[in-house]
Amino acid sequence: MTSFPAQARRVRDSTLTPAWRLSALRECTLHFAPYGFRATWHHLVVNARIPRRLDADPQALIRAVDELDTARQLMMRHVTAYAAQRQQEKATGRRVPAETLRWYSWGFSGLAYCPNPELHPHEPLVVVVQRLIDAHRSGAADPDRCLVCGTERRPSRACPTCGVHPGGPAARADSGQRARQAEQWQRIWSRDIVD
Numbered sequence: 001m002t003s004f005p006a007q008a009r010r011v012r013d014s015t016l017t018p019a020w021r022l023s024a025l026r027e028c029t030l031h032f033a034p035y036g037f038r039a040t041w042h043h044l045v046v047n048a049r050i051p052r053r054l055d056a057d058p059q060a061l062i063r064a065v066d067e068l069d070t071a072r073q074l075m076m077r078h079v080t081a082y083a084a085q086r087q088q089e090k091a092t093g094r095r096v097p098a099e100t101l102r103w104y105s106w107g108f109s110g111l112a113y114c115p116n117p118e119l120h121p122h123e124p125l126v127v128v129v130q131r132l133i134d135a136h137r138s139g140a141a142d143p144d145r146c147l148v149c150g151t152e153r154r155p156s157r158a159c160p161t162c163g164v165h166p167g168g169p170a171a172r173a174d175s176g177q178r179a180r181q182a183e184q185w186q187r188i189w190s191r192d193i194v195d
C-alpha cells in the first residue's frame with residue numbers, strides 16, 4: 001500500500017480513468033478514516049455527491065479527496081506536535097505521557113468511530129476531527145455525553161444522534177447488525193445512495 005499523498009495525487013490526476021481515481025480514493029480512505037472505513041466512505045460519497053456513473057461528475061472525486069486531505073493534515077499536525085511533546089517529556093524523565101493516548105492511537109482508523117456506516121456526523125470532517133482532538137486533549141469531557149454532538153448517551157453505546165461510539169473501533173456490532181451491514185455495504189459501495 002502506498003502513501004496517502006501518493007494516492008491523493010492519483011485521485012486528482014485527470015489523465016487517469018475515473019475508476020482508477022475512485023480506487024485511489026479508496027486507498028486514501030484506508031489510510032485515514034476518522035469514522036472507520038465504511039462510515040467515512042459513506043460520508044465522502046454523500047458529501048461530495050459521488051455519482052454512480054463517475055463520468056457524470058469526475059470533480060466529485062476531487063471534492064472528496066480534498067475534504068479527507070484537509071482533515072488528515074490537521075490530524076498530522078497534532079500527531080507531530082504530540083510526538084515532539086513526548087520527546088520533551090522523556091528528556092525531562094517523564095515516562096508516562098501527560099496526555100491520554102486514546103485519540104492518538106485511534107487517529108487514523110476511527111477517531112470518531114461509527115459502527116453504522118450510514119449514521120455519522122454530517123459536518124465537514126475537519127470540523128469533527130478538531131472538536132474531537134480538543135475534547136480528548138482537554139481531558140474534561142463528560143463520559144455520559146457524546147464528544148461530537150453533546151447528546152446524552154450511555155458510555156457503552158453509539159450516540160443515537162450522530163452515530164459516534166465512545167468505545168472506538170473496538171466496539172463490535174452484534175451478529176444481527178453485521179448481517180444487515182453486509183447488505184447495506186453493497187448499496188453504499190455501488191453508490192446506490194446518491195441521486
Ligand SMILES: [Zn+2]
Pocket residue numbers: 146147148149150151159160161162163164
Ligand atoms: Zn453524537
